[in-house]
Amino acid sequence: MFSPLIDDLIQALRSLPGVGPKSAQRMALQLLEHNTQGALSLAGALQRAVEGVKRCNSCRTLTEHDTCRICSSTKRQTRLVCVVESPPDVIAFEQSGVFSGRYFVLHGHLSPIDGVGPADLGLDILGQQLQAGEIDELVLATNSTIEGEATAHYIAEMGKAAQVKVSRLAQGVPMGGELEYLDGGTLAHALNSRTTV
Amino acid sequence: MFSPLIDDLIQALRSLPGVGPKSAQRMALQLLEHNTQGALSLAGALQRAVEGVKRCNSCRTLTEHDTCRICSSTKRQTRLVCVVESPPDVIAFEQSGVFSGRYFVLHGHLSPIDGVGPADLGLDILGQQLQAGEIDELVLATNSTIEGEATAHYIAEMGKAAQVKVSRLAQGVPMGGELEYLDGGTLAHALNSRTTV
Numbered sequence: 249m250f251s252p253l254i255d256d257l258i259q260a261l262r263s264l265p266g267v268g269p270k271s272a273q274r275m276a277l278q279l280l281e282h283n284t285q286g287a288l289s290l291a292g293a294l295q296r297a298v299e300g301v302k303r304c305n306s307c308r309t310l311t312e313h314d315t316c317r318i319c320s321s322t323k324r325q326t327r328l329v330c331v332v333e334s335p336p337d338v339i340a341f342e343q344s345g346v347f348s349g350r351y352f353v354l355h356g357h358l359s360p361i362d363g364v365g366p367a368d369l370g371l372d373i374l375g376q377q378l379q380a381g382e383i384d385e386l387v388l389a390t391n392s393t394i395e396g397e398a399t400a401h402y403i404a405e406m407g408k409a410a411q412v413k414v415s416r417l418a419q420g421v422p423m424g425g426e427l428e429y430l431d432g433g434t435l436a437h438a439l440n441s442r443t444t445v
Numbered sequence: 446m447f448s449p450l451i452d453d454l455i456q457a458l459r460s461l462p463g464v465g466p467k468s469a470q471r472m473a474l475q476l477l478e479h480n481t482q483g484a485l486s487l488a489g490a491l492q493r494a495v496e497g498v499k500r501c502n503s504c505r506t507l508t509e510h511d512t513c514r515i516c517s518s519t520k521r522q523t524r525l526v527c528v529v530e531s532p533p534d535v536i537a538f539e540q541s542g543v544f545s546g547r548y549f550v551l552h553g554h555l556s557p558i559d560g561v562g563p564a565d566l567g568l569d570i571l572g573q574q575l576q577a578g579e580i581d582e583l584v585l586a587t588n589s590t591i592e593g594e595a596t597a598h599y600i601a602e603m604g605k606a607a608q609v610k611v612s613r614l615a616q617g618v619p620m621g622g623e624l625e626y627l628d629g630g631t632l633a634h635a636l637n638s639r640t641t642v
Contacts, residue, residue, distance in 0.1 A: 250536075251508045253490075253497045260490035261461075263483030265475045271463065276494070277532050278462045280507055281552065284495045286460030291495075293450075293457035294488035297473070298481045300450045310477055311448045335474050339447075355478065 254280065306377075308370045309353045310335050318342075318350050325349045327384040331374070331403055333357055333391055341389070349387070352377075357395040358402055369399070371406065378410035385413040392419060451477065503574075505567045506550045507532050515539075515547050522546045524581040528571070528600055530554055530588055538586070546584070554592040555599055566596070568603065575607035582610040589616060 250258070254276055261272040279287040303309065304316035307329075311317070318324060318338075328349030332338055333356060341347045354369040366372070377383055386407045390396035400416060407414035420438040421430060430438075447455070451473055458469040476484040500506065501513035508514070515521060515535075525546030529535055530553065538544045551566040563569070574580055583604045587593035597613060604611035617635040618627060627635075 251498070251510065251514065253494045253509045254507060257490045257494040260483070260487040263476070263480055263487060264458075264461075264472045266468065266471070273536070274463070274533070275461045277507070279460075279491070280494060280498050281532065283460055286457070287491045287495045290457040290460060291488040291491035293454040294476070294484045294491075297450045297454040297477060298484045298488075301448070301477050310451060310474070312450045313448065317448065335478065336471070339470070 303353075303355075307351050307353055308355060308373065309338055309351060323348075327382065328387070329374075329377075329383050329385070330387040330389050331400075332389045333396065333399075337389065347387075349385075354390070354399065357390060357393075357399040359395055366402065371403065374403070375406060375410075378406060378412055383407075383410075383412050385415065388414065388416045392417075500550075500552075503570075504548050504550055505552060505570065506535055506548060520545075524579065525584070526571075526574075526580050526582070527584040527586050528597075529586045530593065530596075534586065544584075546582075551587070551596065554587060554590075554596040556592055563599065568600065571600070572603060572607075575603060575609055580604075580607075580609050582612065585611065585613045589614075 257276045257280075258269070258272045261267055261275050262269065264272075267275070279290075300312040301310050302312070304311045304319055305314050306319040307316060309316050309318070313320075319326070325348050329352050330341065330347055330349055331352045331354065332341070333354050335353060338351050338353060341351070352370075352374055354371075356364055356369060358364060358366065358369065378386075386403065388400040388403060390400045390403075404414045404416075418441075419434070420441060421427065421434065427435065454473045454477075455466070455469045458464055458472050459466065461469075464472070476487075497509040498507050499509070501508045501516055502511050503516040504513060506513050506515070510517070516523070522545050526549050527538065527544055527546055528549045528551065529538070530551050532550060535548050535550060538548070549567075549571055551568075553561055553566055555561060555563070555566065575583075583600065585597040585600060587597045587600075601611045601613075615638075616631070617638060618624065618631065624632065
């Protein structure tokens with residue numbers, strides 16, 4: 249439809265999550281017509297981020313330093329470790345401001361069928377930290393899916409073997425949630441785990 | 446929240462139209478976690494497009510060649526010229542497949558208050574083509590807004606001065622449109638321009 253360079257750009261923009269052919273076309277034309285400066289700085293930012301960003305040596309979150317901002321902070325409880333599946337989970341905790349420990353990012357969950365084993369999730373690194381006695385408590389905050397639960401179970405066993413306290417996020421009715429729209433599984437769990445008032 | 450390189454990337458992604466802070470964050474993490482190859486090819490495509498893409502000498506649409514694919518085609522009626530406001534309008538016509546002439550892209554509309562005059566819309570180039578007798582008919586397909594109508598009126602005067610046939614897209618009820626949801630202006634125009642069956 250367009251000239252090859254514009255078609256290439258539209259195709260490349262489609263690698264962004266949630267961007268379909270129409271949005272990509274709109275983005276490409278908007279950038280080329282009205283914001284070539286923005287396009288160039290986006291190109292530069294992409295290049296620099298891909299080259300510079302790696303995983304934190306300690307918690308495996310994305311960072312451009314050897315040790316991320318949270319792991320190198322002196323204000324955090326470094327012996328309290330929250331295990332999450334992905335960097336956005338770290339953001340969710342940090343934005344809520346309720347957690348003062350550090351994190352361990354798995355970048356996925358155990359999935360034997362896709363060939364994702366413990367080493368792919370960096371569990372060897374977590375194991376070393378457990379063996380070295382660097383951790384007092386593991387908070388398991390993997391997603392509440394089958395794979396997330398299985399991964400949590402596996403890490404719980406690792407923690408217990410190292411004689412470290414292991415906890416899991418509470419499950420139940422979300423705040424502001426209306427029972428009418430809650431799924432049966434959550435409702436059953438909330439009922440079984442009801443607390444005395 | 447993140448390390449500087451990731452923050453820069455999130456900020457740069459926000460220059461894309463329709464991308465807010467949450468989407469930009471999701472895009473950045475998705476690219477860095479799962480698709481660094483896609484990020485690099487997007488960076489390359491942006492760079493090449495910004496450097497290579499310019500405006501067609503004849504119709505001012507975006508292209509990397511001196512003359513765009515449509516203007517250099519021998520299968521088009523080059524003496525029939527459709528005047529549109531932006532490149533996506535060209536795509537809309539091309540996708541419908543109903544127009545066999547060529548285009549002239551204004552990249553905007555007359556807007557004295559924003560300092561956009563005839564020269565900014567390339568109307569000097571269109572004027573030269575009219576004077577040189579290269580055009581038999583001008584089809585005015587600017588948007589049906591106040592500014593679009595004013596721009597169409599201005600170009601119509603240019604066409605008439607050069608003794609060239611000038612036409613404007615028909616206005617009325619869109620196909621599949623329900624009268625109930627049609628605005629009063631469109632309905633009034635459709636009634637006044639009713640056709641005998």
